[in-house]
Amino acid sequence: MILKMDVIKNIVKERLQLHGIKPSLQRMAVMEYLMTHRTHPTADMIFNDLYPDIPTLSKATVYNTLNLLVERGVVRLITIEEKSARFDACMDPHVHFRCRSCGAILDVNVEAHWIPTMPDGVTVDMSETYCIGHCAKCNNLVNN
Amino acid sequence: MILKMDVIKNIVKERLQLHGIKPSLQRMAVMEYLMTHRTHPTADMIFNDLYPDIPTLSKATVYNTLNLLVERGVVRLITIEEKSARFDACMDPHVHFRCRSCGAILDVNVEAHWIPTMPDGVTVDMSETYCIGHCAKCNNLVNN
DNA sequence: CTTTGTGCAAATTCTTTGCACCAAA
DNA sequence: TTTGGTGCAAAGAATTTGCACAAAG
Numbered sequence: 188m189i190l191k192m193d194v195i196k197n198i199v200k201e202r203l204q205l206h207g208i209k210p211s212l213q214r215m216a217v218m219e220y221l222m223t224h225r226t227h228p229t230a231d232m233i234f235n236d237l238y239p240d241i242p243t244l245s246k247a248t249v250y251n252t253l254n255l256l257v258e259r260g261v262v263r264l265i266t267i268e269e270k271s272a273r274f275d276a277c278m279d280p281h282v283h284f285r286c287r288s289c290g291a292i293l294d295v296n297v298e299a300h301w302i303p304t305m306p307d308g309v310t311v312d313m314s315e316t317y318c319i320g321h322c323a324k325c326n327n328l329v330n331n
Numbered sequence: 332m333i334l335k336m337d338v339i340k341n342i343v344k345e346r347l348q349l350h351g352i353k354p355s356l357q358r359m360a361v362m363e364y365l366m367t368h369r370t371h372p373t374a375d376m377i378f379n380d381l382y383p384d385i386p387t388l389s390k391a392t393v394y395n396t397l398n399l400l401v402e403r404g405v406v407r408l409i410t411i412e413e414k415s416a417r418f419d420a421c422m423d424p425h426v427h428f429r430c431r432s433c434g435a436i437l438d439v440n441v442e443a444h445w446i447p448t449m450p451d452g453v454t455v456d457m458s459e460t461y462c463i464g465h466c467a468k469c470n471n472l473v474n475n
Numbered sequence: 476c477t478t479t480g481t482g483c484a485a486a487t488t489c490t491t492t493g494c495a496c497c498a499a500a
Numbered sequence: 501t502t503t504g505g506t507g508c509a510a511a512g513a514a515t516t517t518g519c520a521c522a523a524a525g
Binding site: 264266267268272287293295301302305306308310311312314318320324327 | 410411426428439445446447448449450451453457458459464466467471
């Protein structure tokens with residue numbers, strides 16, 4: 188019998204190898220974290236959550252790994268929050284929403300990304316849309 | 332006779348006052364810089380360009396001023412560049428494009444901002460779209 | 476006077492780098 | 501044995517903060 192944990196680990200491993208990234212323990216852990224936590228975490232959050240289980244993990248390795256993953260196009264770097272970079276392993280088209288009150292960052296599904304008409308000669312290989320406002324939970328708190 | 336410089340300074344002053352911001356020398360200088368330089372500068376660029384003319388200017392004041400301007404909705408904070416925040420005094424709807432090669436950040440005019448359909452209860456008061464790719468100039472260099 | 480803005484330096488926070496060590500091919 | 505990958509500490513960069521002084525009403 189194959190455990191669920193092993194299934195996930197295999198998906199993680201394959202995705203890394205597909206992009207020419209050697210699946211070390213630390214890289215697998217970071218990638219698995221991103222795939223199982225859709226919270227758009229910062230490097231710091233990832234480190235803090237993983238550290239208890241992987242005491243040999245260092246913050247520099249988390250940063251290095253995230254940079255590598257972004258470079259190879261395995262995860263998205265999200266700059267919706269000025270303070271620190273956030274990461275997302277979901278590469279399907281979607282936009283991000285940040286709540287001004289609680290700071291939560293949510294995914295909003297869309298058919299496809301909007302790419303505005305560009306001036307002649309300009310080529311676009313990536314586009315991101317960020318929306319900022321108030322989430323349903325925070326709106327309810329105010330109105331009730 | 333009214334000098335062109337005075338006209339600009341008056342517009343700057345009015346725009347600040349309209350948002351309840353006292354038009355000090357430093358604030359006027361930062362705002363005028365943003366309105367006359369459509370380069371989406373960083374706080375550092377603004378400081379470096381203004382410093383020769385205003386030797387008493389301090390970098391902290393530039394940061395404080397920019398934060399105030401963003402807070403009051405007089406300028407836009409742009410996070411298209413991971414390293415540092417960029418600012419834009421143009422509040423008309425437009426999207427930003429960054430060239431991977433030369434790093435330039437260009438404005439792209441659009442009719443209106445795209446605001447995707449949000450989940451129930453979510454309200455959006457701001458949206459930003461960033462496109463990344465290669466600008467016309469850099470594409471030409473490669474192809475010729 | 477009282478309030479508000481500013482300069483300065485120090486502090487914080489986020490991120491990258493250099494280097495020695497370790498593990499796998 | 502050679503090639504990465506990692507941990508650690510230190511460096512670096514961007515931004516914020518605390519405080520005393522200056523300016524303006």
